[in-house]
Amino acid sequence: MTDAAVNDVSVDTRKSGRFLYGASVVFLCAWVIVPIYFLLINTLSSPETVNSFPKPFIPEFDFGSLQFFAGFSGMLTALKNSVIVALLTMIMSIIIGAPAGYALSRFDFPGKGLFRMLILLTRAFPLPLLALPLAVMFIQTGLDDTAFGLALVHTTLAIPFAVLITFSLFSGIPIELEEAAWTLGCTRLTAFTKVVLPLILPGITASAIFAFVISWNEVFAAAVLTIENRTLTAFLLQNLDTSPLHLKFAGGFILVVPALIFIFAVRKYLFAMWGIANR
Amino acid sequence: MAEIQIKNIAKSFGAFQALNDINLTIADQEFMVLLGASGCGKSTLLRIIAGLEVASSGEVWIGGKRIDHLSPKDRGIAMVFQNYAVFPHLTVFENIGFGLRMKKLPNDEVTRRVERVAGLMHIEMLLKRYSGELSGGQRQRVAVARALAMEPDVILMDEPLSNLDALLRMEMRAELKGVLAESKTTAIYVTHDQVEAMSMADRISVMHQGDIVQAASPIEVYRDPAAKFVASFIGNPPMNFLPAKPAGPSKWQVAGQTFDGPNTDKAVLQFAIRPEDMQPAEQGLVATAKIVEPLGAHLLVTCQIGDALFRVILDSDAVVKPGQSLTLAPQPDRVRWFDPDTTLAVA
The missing domain is CATH 1.10.3720.10 (MetI-like)
Incomplete structure (x- = not known):
């Protein structure tokens, strides 16, 4: 095997390793953040929006739910x-x-x-x-x-x-x-x-x-x-x-x-x- | 007057005997250095004097008053720690004034004393800083200033310079010696650095395995070691030793040469000489040079005499090659003799 081939292999492994690392970080962050984000959206939406479907991805900043609470x-x-x-x-x-x-x-x-x-x-x-x-x-x-x-x-x-x-x-x-x-x-x-x-x-x-x-x-x-x-x-x-x-x-x-x-x-x-x- | 008397102090930690029956008197205003390798009990002794450690038995007297039952604050001592122990939440001013505030001295008196010792230690410009903003050397100065501000009878120092780099250590050594001499306090200084000990002390107590082997002036400890341990601990390189056999009354044979020695009936003694007390000569001990180290100021030659390694310090102009044979004459008044059984010096 030539040196170039060895280098290619190691560059490939390093690349895929970095990808795996990045993906894991994104996944773990999402695991924690997504539910909290949904909680935030639904809290800051009017009761009607909360009970409807599909749900918005951006909060409405409506304090109806909190007032009801x-x-x-x-x-x-x-x-x-x-x-x-x-x-x-x-x-x-x-x-x-x-x-x-x-x-x-x-x-x-x-x-x-x-x-x-x-x-x-x-x-x-x-x-x-x-x-x-x-x-x-x-x-x-x-x-x-x-x-x-x-x-x-x-x-x-x-x-x-x-x-x-x-x-x-x-x-x-x-x-x-x-x-x-x-x-x-x-x-x-x-x-x-x-x-x-x-x-x-x-x-x-x-x-x-x-x-x-x-x-x-x-x-x-x-x-x-x-x-x-x-x-x-x-x-x-x-x-x-x-x-x-x-x-x-x-x-x-x-x-x-x-x-x-x-x-x-x-x-x-x-x-x-x-x-x-x-x- | 603050003469310190240590009477029959012993300390054990469980089964480990850290100090065996220490007796030591330190004169008023004397600078006493406790010197020894780590684990010899020197710090333990200092901490017992400070009241940070309780002796298993024995008494400590300062200025004619027994103090070993008192808490540290009532002993009239101040201490400088190895890691400085400067309070991080206080400014340098408040650090130095801490003990004075505890004594409830009036504000202007605190300011006066803090400024005086800060001047002494050259840290006037740091008074408003916090310890986090200081270098190691500056922290060290604050720690000493804080101890001096107490105007104690006795100042205790536990390896205060060992965390500084070599150059700073040499500078602080001289400065500390001057400041302490001026303050007229009795000082006990713990170190493992023999150069520090030699250069600062009025008297050195060499400690080994919980005992004081010798307490004497630096030059006496160097010239007339009381035991083989002191001879091989002090001096760099240490003393050389060669076995000696009797060759008539007061005559001893060392490596084929006959020397005047002590008049005892021992079957064997050890001949000892410092490396710098040997000179090339017509007649003397015949040695083979092994390693030659030019050190600038002088030439260090490690050679072999019989089975024993032997170091000599020669003039830096001397020309010596490894393998070369040397004839070395010891300076007669510098030869010392040790009893190999007791390891003590024989006169």
Whole structure:
């Protein structure tokens, strides 16, 4: 075989490789973006357009569907409940998760590896398995159908992430910074508040927002554990079979958008949790 | 007055004994360098003095006060870290003033002191910057300035220059020595760089496997190593060793030559000499040149005497070819003797 032939072969492989790569990227992007785009079109169209066929590919910027959504009885209360539960989840998961993350990154204690495993293990149990016993227990303690009770469950779901994100953030802050602060007149506490906290605050915010999104998106526990005080997800699920198409689209849109925006805002820290450097 | 006394300090990490029974007194205003290879326990000792590590046993006294039970902030020390540990969220000014603010000094006093040490370290123009906007050398200056601003009794430095490039390191070495001498603080400086140790120290403590092998002035450590470890650790290239057999009272035979030596009943000793203390002569040790390295300032010749490799530093004008036979005479007052069993020097 001549050199030219060898070169041709390798150029061909490289070309087809690049094509495959491009195609995969386009496919994966479409996989994520197309449904969200349809959601957007249908939300921003009048109810009539939503229910007709074929559908337009360009949104009409008609707020009829969203108005209908806002006017639907119980919808705004559900939205309010969602926000309350998500805020509670956010606060509790940081208050519990951040100190655990700090301890994991700064102290050596027996059972550290096991502790890390156990934190992850809370995600190993399927929620349906836990939801029913929890419902019984909540009814016994009077926590059922309260925002706080649901936030407790969501906190359990969010804590592993809160611990892991803050763990990686604290680990990213050299211990020497704290030690320097100690030699410069700080106690362990003031070194934390004056040096570590300012450095870690953006990351803590990210982890809090992630907890918010976890709670915001959660359906199952919300549907099982609340009746009167439904969150938006549970409320939409409840009315899924009876509500008109445009209401579903509007509800879906209202659910997806904050989650999307938040996750986009904190993506850097989520990558950090998985150990991918993104700088 | 800030004399430091380290009494019977020992430290173990689990089964690993990092420090065995360290005793050391550092005089007021002395510049003490702890020198050793990595893992010898020098940083651990420094961190115990700083209060960042707790000793397994023993006591640390500073200025006649026992301080090993105090937290770092109450010990009257300031520390410079290897990676500088400049706070990234504060300006250089606030970094240097951090400790002073913690002491709740009035604003004008903080400003006065920050400006003084910033001037000392030549970083006045950087006071408004953040650490992200500084070079390694500048960060290093900030770290030293921050320690000096505390006006501590004792300043502790953990390999402060090792992250700088060679040229900058040499420059900072001299500057740091001057600044510290002027500040009249007692200083303990940890390094693995023997040139740094030799050039800066009033006294060097050579550490090896958790022990202080020798604590003496740089020239004494160099000329009169207390143990074979010191002789082979300090000096580049290190000391040469040759086996010696007794040849009568105070006479020892080395590679066929007889030298005056210590009067002991040992059956074997080690003859030691620095590479630069050998001169070509009519009479002396007969060596075969193996490798000849012209280094500009001088000529480094690695040669063989018996089974042993032997390095000599000759004048750069000397003409030596590999394979050539050399006759080398050691300068008599520079010859040292070591006991191969205890590895200690024999007088």
